[in-house]
Amino acid sequence: MNQIQDALFADLYELTMAACYFENRMFAPATFSLYIRKYGPHRSYFISAGIDEVLDYLERFHFTADDLDYLQSTGLFSRDFLNYLENLRFTGELFAIPEGRLFFKDEPILEITAPIIEAQLIESFLINAVNLQVSIATKAARCVHAAGGRNLVDFSLRRTQGTDAGMKVARASFLAGFKATSNVLAGKQYSIPISGTMAHSFVLSFAEEIEAFRAFARTFPDRTVLLIDTYDTVSGAKKAAEVGREMRERGQTLKGVRLDSGDIAKLSREVRRILDEADLKEVVIFASGGFDEFGIEEALSRGGAIDAFGVGTKMGVSADAPYNDIAYKLVEYNGRPVLKLSTAKKTLVNQKQVFRETREGKMIGDTIGMRAEILPGKPLLECVMREGKRLAAPEPLARIRERFLAEFLTLPDSHKSIKNAENYPVRLSPMLEKAQSKTVREVKKRELGES
Amino acid sequence: MNQIQDALFADLYELTMAACYFENRMFAPATFSLYIRKYGPHRSYFISAGIDEVLDYLERFHFTADDLDYLQSTGLFSRDFLNYLENLRFTGELFAIPEGRLFFKDEPILEITAPIIEAQLIESFLINAVNLQVSIATKAARCVHAAGGRNLVDFSLRRTQGTDAGMKVARASFLAGFKATSNVLAGKQYSIPISGTMAHSFVLSFAEEIEAFRAFARTFPDRTVLLIDTYDTVSGAKKAAEVGREMRERGQTLKGVRLDSGDIAKLSREVRRILDEADLKEVVIFASGGFDEFGIEEALSRGGAIDAFGVGTKMGVSADAPYNDIAYKLVEYNGRPVLKLSTAKKTLVNQKQVFRETREGKMIGDTIGMRAEILPGKPLLECVMREGKRLAAPEPLARIRERFLAEFLTLPDSHKSIKNAENYPVRLSPMLEKAQSKTVREVKKRELGES
Known part of the structure; x- marks a missing residue:
C-alpha cells in the first residue's frame, strides 16, 4: 500500500x-x-x-x-x-x-x-x-451510462495527477462500472481485472508492422488485440485480417483490433467491413484516444462500430470538472x-x-x-x-x-x-x-x- | 517519503x-x-x-x-x-x-x-x-507572473487529486516561485516554508467572533492573521482593528487579515481604509478563495488592496489545463x-x-x-x-x-x-x-x- x-x-x-x-x-x-x-x-x-x-x-x-x-x-x-x-x-x-x-x-x-x-x-x-x-466515480459512471452496455477499460494511469490518483482512479472507475484497468498495481491491490496488449512503440520496434502483429500473436495466442493505426488504420486492418486468418489456420482466434486515432466512428465501420469480409466477425473493435462520456456518446451516435472503449486521461483527471x-x-x-x-x-x-x-x-x-x-x-x-x-x-x-x-x-x-x-x-x-x-x-x- | x-x-x-x-x-x-x-x-x-x-x-x-x-x-x-x-x-x-x-x-x-x-x-x-x-510548475509560474512580486502561498492540499499530488503541487509551486505552502508534510519533506493560521470553523467554535480573534492573538502574538469574513467582512475588519489596537497596547503587532469570499477587490479597499484609519498601516491584507492567474490579474487590475494571495484548488489541479x-x-x-x-x-x-x-x-x-x-x-x-x-x-x-x-x-x-x-x-x-x-x-x- x-x-x-x-x-x-x-x-x-x-x-x-x-x-x-x-x-x-x-x-x-x-x-x-x-x-x-x-x-x-x-x-x-x-x-x-x-x-x-x-x-x-x-x-x-x-x-x-x-x-x-x-x-x-x-x-x-x-x-x-x-x-x-x-x-x-x-x-x-x-x-x-x-x-x-x-x-x-x-x-x-x-x-x-x-x-x-x-x-x-x-x-x-x-x-x-x-x-x-x-x-x-461520478465521471466514470457517466462514461458507463454513455457506453450503453459496452465494456470500458481504465487507461488513465500515465496522465492521472500523480501516483495516488493513478491508483484511486482505477478503484473508483471500477466501482462505477468499468470492466478492467490497465494499471497492474491496482489490479494487484484492489483485485480489479487487468487489460492491455500493445503500444505503437511495439509496432515500431519491428522492421514491419505485420511482423509485430505475428510476433504478438505467437506470444499471446489467446489474447491478441492488435493496434492497427501506427501507420494507417485501413492498411493496418488489412494486415490484422491477414494475421487473423493465419491464427485461425492454427486453431487460434484473433480477439480484437484497437483504433487509437483519426475519425474513429468512420474508420471503425471501414475496419468492421474489412474484418467481416475476411470472415472475422468475432474480432472485436476496441477504440481509445481521448474518449470520455461526450466522445463515447458522439462516436456511437455517429454509428461507430465499436465494441469496447479504452477511457483514459479525460476520465482520469475528470477533465471537464477537475x-x-x-x-x-x-x-x-x-x-x-x-x-x-x-x-x-x-x-x-x-x-x-x-x-x-x-x-x-x-x-x-x-x-x-x-x-x-x-x-x-x-x-x-x-x-x-x-x-x-x-x-x-x-x-x-x-x-x-x-x-x-x-x-x-x-x-x-x-x-x-x-x-x-x-x-x-x-x-x-x-x-x-x-x-x-x-x-x-x-x-x-x-x-x-x-x- | x-x-x-x-x-x-x-x-x-x-x-x-x-x-x-x-x-x-x-x-x-x-x-x-x-x-x-x-x-x-x-x-x-x-x-x-x-x-x-x-x-x-x-x-x-x-x-x-x-x-x-x-x-x-x-x-x-x-x-x-x-x-x-x-x-x-x-x-x-x-x-x-x-x-x-x-x-x-x-x-x-x-x-x-x-x-x-x-x-x-x-x-x-x-x-x-x-x-x-x-x-x-507551469500554472504556478503564471500565477507568480500575474502577482507582480506579491507573495503567493500554496493552499491547494485539500483539493489536489490525491495525496501524491498534494505533495508534488507543494514542491512544484515552490519551485516556480511561490513563497510557502500550507502543507505541513511538504514543509517537512522538501524544506518549504509553511504558512497558515485559522479557518472559519475556528471563528465559529467561539461564542463571538472577536473572542476567537483575541484567543488566537494570545496563542500566536507573533503571527496572527485574522480571517475576517465568517459573518461579514466589513464588521470583521472593524473587530480585527480593535484586536490590532489591543495587541499594540501589549507591544505586539497584528500581522494581517485574510479575506476569503465576496468581491475581494472591492472589499479589500474598504478593509484597507478601516485598518489605516485605526493607524494599522502595517497590517497586511491576504486574499484567498478561488484565485489563479486570471483571478489575481483581475483583482489587481481592479485596484484590489491585496498584499499576498493564498492560491488553492485551481492552481493545484491546473484547472484550465488539467x-x-x-x-x-x-x-x-x-x-x-x-x-x-x-x-x-x-x-x-x-x-x-x-x-x-x-x-x-x-x-x-x-x-x-x-x-x-x-x-x-x-x-x-x-x-x-x-x-x-x-x-x-x-x-x-x-x-x-x-x-x-x-x-x-x-x-x-x-x-x-x-x-x-x-x-x-x-x-x-x-x-x-x-x-x-x-x-x-x-x-x-x-x-x-x-x-
Whole structure:
C-alpha cells in the first residue's frame, strides 16, 4: 500500500487552530459535515467513494516522533501542546453514506463527531480522499451510462495527477462500472481485472508492422488485440485480417483490433467491413484516444462500430470538472449549532440524516433532516466508526460495485443524461429548515447587531 | 517519503510487450523521447520538473517477490520471463532538461536510451511523474507572473487529486516561485516554508467572533492573521482593528487579515481604509478563495488592496489545463530511426539535443537538432544518468527554484502574458529536418507502398 498515514498531511492552520483550542482547554465535541455545494458542468448526481480510505486513515491517525521533531523545529508550538499531540489518536464517531450509493449536492456524504482538535486535524486528508474518488466515480459512471452496455477499460494511469490518483482512479472507475484497468498495481491491490496488449512503440520496434502483429500473436495466442493505426488504420486492418486468418489456420482466434486515432466512428465501420469480409466477425473493435462520456456518446451516435472503449486521461483527471466545490464545515460545537453567514455558500447546521424515497423501484426524492428525525424513506448515513474504531471490516470492492450498479438502475433516466439532466429533488425537512433559520437569526443578531 | 517504487505501477501492455520482446530476444537499445505536443489554453512555455522523482524511481526500479507472485497468478507470463523480471534493473542512460529550466512544445524534456524492455516498462511512471509536476510548475509560474512580486502561498492540499499530488503541487509551486505552502508534510519533506493560521470553523467554535480573534492573538502574538469574513467582512475588519489596537497596547503587532469570499477587490479597499484609519498601516491584507492567474490579474487590475494571495484548488489541479498532451515515444530502435505516421501528432526521430540562444541576456529562440550536432546556443539536455546510476546527488529544491527564477527573467515578457502570449520560436535543425523527411518517406514506402 502507498497510503499516506502521516498526520502532517494537513494544512498548517489545522495545527495552529488546534494549539489555540488546546491553550483554551476547548475539548468539547464538534460535528463537521462533508458535502458538495454544487454540481460540476453537466453533473446531476455524485457517487459515494473514498470512505474506506478515510476509515483506514482515522484508525491509524497519529504523529510520529519525527513529525513532532519537525513541528518543534518550526518554533510555533509549545512543549505542552507537542506532548499532547504525541498521544493523540482519533476517538470520534463517523456517519457516512456507504460507498457506491448515489448522493446529491448539499447532502452530507459524511459527518464526524469528535473532540474539536481531532475533528479539525483530519480535515485536509478527509476532503482530499473523498473529493478525488467521488469526482472520478461520478465521471466514470457517466462514461458507463454513455457506453450503453459496452465494456470500458481504465487507461488513465500515465496522465492521472500523480501516483495516488493513478491508483484511486482505477478503484473508483471500477466501482462505477468499468470492466478492467490497465494499471497492474491496482489490479494487484484492489483485485480489479487487468487489460492491455500493445503500444505503437511495439509496432515500431519491428522492421514491419505485420511482423509485430505475428510476433504478438505467437506470444499471446489467446489474447491478441492488435493496434492497427501506427501507420494507417485501413492498411493496418488489412494486415490484422491477414494475421487473423493465419491464427485461425492454427486453431487460434484473433480477439480484437484497437483504433487509437483519426475519425474513429468512420474508420471503425471501414475496419468492421474489412474484418467481416475476411470472415472475422468475432474480432472485436476496441477504440481509445481521448474518449470520455461526450466522445463515447458522439462516436456511437455517429454509428461507430465499436465494441469496447479504452477511457483514459479525460476520465482520469475528470477533465471537464477537475475539482468539486467540496466543503468540510463545522455545524455544531458543544451542542450549539453554528454556521458561516454567506449568501452564496449554504451550510446546514446540526447533526443530520438523509432520507431516500423510492416508488415502484425508482428513486423519487431525498429529504435532509435532523439526525434524530424519523422521516419517510431509507436513511442513507450509517454509523461506520465509533470511538475511533471501524464497526465493520472493509468491504470487497466488487460488492461496492454491485451496490452502485443496482442503485444506478433505480435512478430515473431523466437524471442520468450526459447533458441537460433534470435536477434530482432534494428538500430540507421542516424541522431542519426551522433550526437553520433560527441559527441564522441568532448569528445575525449577535455578530451584526441585526434584530 | 511516500514515493511509489513499485515496478507494477505500469500499464499491462508494458508487460505484455516486454514478454514478447523477451520471447523474440529483442534486447537492443531503444531511445524514447518524452515531450509535450501542444500548449494548454493560454500556455506559452513549460517548466521542467519531476526529473528528480524519475531518477529516484529508476535507481530503485525492481519487481518484488510479491509482484512476481501476482504476475504469475494472472496466467499471462512464462516462468522464463518472470525469472528474467526478477533480476531486471534499469541500466540505461538518461538525458534531461534540468528542473527549473523553461522548455517548449515538441522539445524533449528527457530522452532515455536502454535495452527496449527496460525503456518500455518505465513508461507509465515517467509520464505520470513528469506530467504532474510540469503542469503545476507551469500554472504556478503564471500565477507568480500575474502577482507582480506579491507573495503567493500554496493552499491547494485539500483539493489536489490525491495525496501524491498534494505533495508534488507543494514542491512544484515552490519551485516556480511561490513563497510557502500550507502543507505541513511538504514543509517537512522538501524544506518549504509553511504558512497558515485559522479557518472559519475556528471563528465559529467561539461564542463571538472577536473572542476567537483575541484567543488566537494570545496563542500566536507573533503571527496572527485574522480571517475576517465568517459573518461579514466589513464588521470583521472593524473587530480585527480593535484586536490590532489591543495587541499594540501589549507591544505586539497584528500581522494581517485574510479575506476569503465576496468581491475581494472591492472589499479589500474598504478593509484597507478601516485598518489605516485605526493607524494599522502595517497590517497586511491576504486574499484567498478561488484565485489563479486570471483571478489575481483581475483583482489587481481592479485596484484590489491585496498584499499576498493564498492560491488553492485551481492552481493545484491546473484547472484550465488539467492534463497535457504529453507523449513518450520510441524514436530509435537498434540504431534505426522510427516514427508513427500521423498528420496531427509529430514525433521527432533520433537522439536529439535542444540548443537555446540568448541575446543581451534575453532568450531569443531554440533549435532542436540531432544529439551529435554542434549548433549555436546552450545545449539544454544534460546526461544525468548512466548505466542506471545518477551522475550527481539530488539538487536542493531551493537551488532549482533559483535556477527557474533566474531563467524566467530572461524570457521576454511577450512570451509570458497570461493571455495571448506570443509563441516562442522553436525550429528544427536542417540535419534533423532531413533525417525526419527521410524516415517518413521510407516508412510510407515500406508500410503503405507509396513511392
